[in-house]
Structures are given as structure tokens and as C-alpha cells.
Amino acid sequence: MNVFDRLVTSSLPLVPKPIVRRIARSYIAGETLDDLIRVARDLNGDGLMVATSILGEFVKEKEESEQAVRDYQEVLEAIAGHRLDSNIHIKLTHFGLKLDKNFSRDNLRVLLQSAASYPNFVRIDMEDASCTTDTLDVYYQVREEFENVGVVIQARLHRSLDDVRALAKVRANVRLCKGIYIEPPDIACTDAGEIRESYIRLLEEMLGAGCYVGIATHDEILVREAFRIIDRLGLESSAYEFQMLHGVLPDLRRAILDEGHRVRVGVPFGPSWYAYSIRRLRKNPTIARYVMKAMLSGG
Ligand SMILES: Cc1cc2nc3c(=O)[nH]c(=O)nc-3n(C[C@H](O)[C@H](O)[C@H](O)COP(=O)(O)OP(=O)(O)OC[C@H]3O[C@@H](n4cnc5c(N)ncnc54)[C@H](O)[C@@H]3O)c2cc1C
Structure with a gap:
């Protein structure tokens, strides 16, 4: 720094x-579910898909995680009730990962069961490097039971190529991002150019293997590279999606939509x-x- x-x-x-x-x-979006519904409806009206999450992470009490599961179940109900085009994403530390890994997995199982009944999809966000192995473990465990689940890979981590190769074998649904957490150089790239190179390599690996990829970036250079890879592989627009965060570079997301690609906007909400x-x-x-x-x- x-x-x-x-x-x-x-x-x-x-x-x-x-x-x-x-x-x-x-x-x-705001503090309440009503705020989320309003923002998601507007985004859907503009031709954008949504991924919503409730703000919260690193809980200290198991009750907070159990409440989070109930809150997400309400979100799923609202998405269905309002016919919104939105899935959800969660943080495992919100579900108690740091208290007890199996407890967080069981909370996720409850949510996946609810999501499957709508049907809807749940992505597990990737948190700092202290969570990577446990998050992937939980992902592989729940995947044995549920298809409506995806995970995230961070391009900045040195381990990600190995992780991606393993995920490609099971044709996982993966969001690829640069990684928001600054990690030490023994485990992560620190140079912006290297992170980009890694991103492109991982994207090629996953799209080439037939994985559904959420291409999560606001970096125009990466967006253009992604266009090239998609074109070279001759992929249908249903084989991937671009993902951006609410409020960031709306002109870029419009340009991606105008090129005929699908875009999902991440919209967090909640009192925290x-x-x-x-x-x-x-x-x-x-x-x-x-x-x-x-x-x-x-x-
Ligand atoms: C949908 C989505 C989900 C994500 N999920 C995860 C996750 O699970 N785990 C994780 O570690 N990281 C996650 N990230 C964050 C990601 O790892 C990066 O930190 C973030 O996207 C910035 O990298 P970039 O690729 O946009 O490139 P950058 O080079 O950082 O950004 C390109 C340009 O976008 C703009 N920009 C980017 N981010 C912001 C911002 N927050 N506010 C304002 N302008 C901005 C700036 O103009 C910047 O110049 C997610 C990102 C997205 C879009």
C-alpha cells in the first residue's frame, strides 16, 4: 500500500x-426489501438481469446466520412474487463459515432447497484468502446435492488456475472477478497487468471447457478481450453473462448490452x-x- x-x-x-x-x-439499493424490489424492477426494465445480496459478513453469533437464511428466503419469495429477473448471492461468513464450516454449509443447504423450489440460483461469493479453501470445499459438497449453485474465482490469486481446472472438470458455474481483497505477494499477483493476464487465461480456460461464466468486470480492456474469446469460441449468448456492480459505469454496461450480450447487475441491500x-x-x-x-x- x-x-x-x-x-x-x-x-x-x-x-x-x-x-x-x-x-x-x-x-x-437501500436498507429494505422494498428498496431492492424498486431498483431491481428498474434494472429489469432496462433489459438487465440482477443478482441481489443482503449486506452482512463475518458474523459472531450463530443466530445472525440463521436470521440471514430466513431473510434470504424472504428475498427469494419477493423475487418470485414480483416476477423479477434476479438470482441471489451470499457470503459464507454471513452464514457462519468462521464459526463452524459445517454449520455454514447446512445453512446454505437450507437456502438452496428453498431456491430450488422457485426455481432460483444461489452464488457463493468469494471472500478473503483465509476463506478460499473452505468456500470451495463447501461448494463441492453442496454441489453433490444441488445444481442451482455457483461459486467465484479471483484472478489475482496464484492458486486460481488449479482451482479453475478442477472446477472445469465438473462444468461448474463460475463468476470470474479480479478479486477485491488485497492479498500478500506470496499468494497473489499485485501488479494490475498480471491480474489482467491471469483473468484472460482463466476466462479462456473456463469458457473453452464449456463452463457457464459470469464475466464480472468493469475493465474495458477485459470486456474487449472477453468479446474476442467469445467470438473465437463461437459461443451463444446464453453460455455466459457479463456482470457489473450497481452504480458503476452504466455506459459500459449499456455498450455490452448493445453488442448483444447479457448483463447482470449486482445489487446489495440491507441495514448494514x-x-x-x-x-x-x-x-x-x-x-x-x-x-x-x-x-x-x-x-
Ligand atoms: C458482479 C461482481 C461481483 C463481484 N464479486 C466478487 C467476489 O465475490 N469476490 C471478490 O473478491 N470480488 C468480487 N468483485 C469485485 C472484483 O473482484 C473487483 O474488485 C472489482 O470488480 C474491480 O475490478 P474490475 O475488474 O472492475 O477492474 P478495475 O480496473 O478495478 O476497474 C475498472 C474501472 O471500473 C470502475 N470501478 C471498478 N470498481 C468500482 C467501484 N467499486 N466503484 C466505482 N468504480 C469502480 C473504475 O472506473 C475503474 O477504473 C465483484 C465484482 C463484480 C462486478
Whole structure:
């Protein structure tokens, strides 16, 4: 982390809550399920699919995880009731991964069972590197029982090529992202160019193996590379989807749609927006820089 990033990160708690709220508002649907429904309906109206999640992670009490499962069941019901084109994604630490891996798996099983009844799909987000092995273990375990589940691979991690090769063998449904958590150089690329190269390599590997891939990026260079790979492999637009975060580069997502590809927008919501925003900003100074830029330009 350079001096500027350290300065930005350490000054985050000093950013007044109303400013964090203003910034969070562009990335987060709001605090309630009604907020989510409103935003998802608008996005669907614009031809975009949605992936929603309830803000929450690293719970300390099992009851919080059990409540999270119930809350997600309500979200599934609302998605079906309002005929929204949305699936959901969860964090295993929200479901208790750090308390007891099997407990988090069992919570996920309950949710997958509910999702299957609609039917809907659940993706397991990938969290920091302390969670990677356990997250993939849980994914493989629930996959034996459920088809409506996917996982995430982070291009920055050195282990990801091996992970992708294993996932390709089972034709897993994988979201590919750069990885939001800054990890030490012995386990992860730290150079932006290397992360891009890794992303392209992994994308080729998975699409080539017939995996359904959620191509999650706002990086125009990667989007163009993805177009090239898709074209070269002659893939139908149903074989993959682009994924972007709510409030980030809407012009780029429109351009992707206009090229005839499908785009899913990740829309988190929930009351824990403040803790979530500050944690995210701390984890990755690049995002903190976007925020500072937005503040300075009055955005
Ligand atoms: C749908 C989706 C799901 C994700 N799930 C995970 C996950 O499970 N685990 C994980 O570790 N990471 C996840 N990520 C985050 C991802 O790993 C990257 O940290 C993030 O997408 C930034 O990388 P980028 O590919 O967009 O490229 P970058 O080079 O970082 O960004 C390209 C441009 O996009 C804009 N931009 C990017 N991010 C933001 C932002 N947050 N706010 C404002 N502008 C921004 C900037 O203009 C930037 O110049 C997800 C990302 C997306 C889109």
C-alpha cells in the first residue's frame, strides 16, 4: 500500500456518515426489501438481469446466520412474487463459515432447497484468502446435492488456475472477478497487468471447457478481450453473462448490452450499509480512491 493509499484508508473513519451514505447510495439499493424490489424492477426494465445480496459478513453469533437464511428466503419469495429477473448471492461468513464450516454449509443447504423450489440460483461469493479453501470445499459438497449453485474465482490469486481446472472438470458455474481483497505477494499477483493476464487465461480456460461464466468486470480492456474469446469460441449468448456492480459505469454496461450480450447487475441491500462500505473501502484502497474522487468532484 503506498503512502497516499495509507492516508486515504486511515482517514476513512473521519468521513462523515451522511457522506458515506450518499456514496453508498449509488452502489446499494437501500436498507429494505422494498428498496431492492424498486431498483431491481428498474434494472429489469432496462433489459438487465440482477443478482441481489443482503449486506452482512463475518458474523459472531450463530443466530445472525440463521436470521440471514430466513431473510434470504424472504428475498427469494419477493423475487418470485414480483416476477423479477434476479438470482441471489451470499457470503459464507454471513452464514457462519468462521464459526463452524459445517454449520455454514447446512445453512446454505437450507437456502438452496428453498431456491430450488422457485426455481432460483444461489452464488457463493468469494471472500478473503483465509476463506478460499473452505468456500470451495463447501461448494463441492453442496454441489453433490444441488445444481442451482455457483461459486467465484479471483484472478489475482496464484492458486486460481488449479482451482479453475478442477472446477472445469465438473462444468461448474463460475463468476470470474479480479478479486477485491488485497492479498500478500506470496499468494497473489499485485501488479494490475498480471491480474489482467491471469483473468484472460482463466476466462479462456473456463469458457473453452464449456463452463457457464459470469464475466464480472468493469475493465474495458477485459470486456474487449472477453468479446474476442467469445467470438473465437463461437459461443451463444446464453453460455455466459457479463456482470457489473450497481452504480458503476452504466455506459459500459449499456455498450455490452448493445453488442448483444447479457448483463447482470449486482445489487446489495440491507441495514448494514455503513459497516459494509467502510470495510470494503478499507480492504481495497483503489475503491477508497474512487470514493475520494467522487467526494472531491461533489459526486
Ligand atoms: C458482479 C461482481 C461481483 C463481484 N464479486 C466478487 C467476489 O465475490 N469476490 C471478490 O473478491 N470480488 C468480487 N468483485 C469485485 C472484483 O473482484 C473487483 O474488485 C472489482 O470488480 C474491480 O475490478 P474490475 O475488474 O472492475 O477492474 P478495475 O480496473 O478495478 O476497474 C475498472 C474501472 O471500473 C470502475 N470501478 C471498478 N470498481 C468500482 C467501484 N467499486 N466503484 C466505482 N468504480 C469502480 C473504475 O472506473 C475503474 O477504473 C465483484 C465484482 C463484480 C462486478
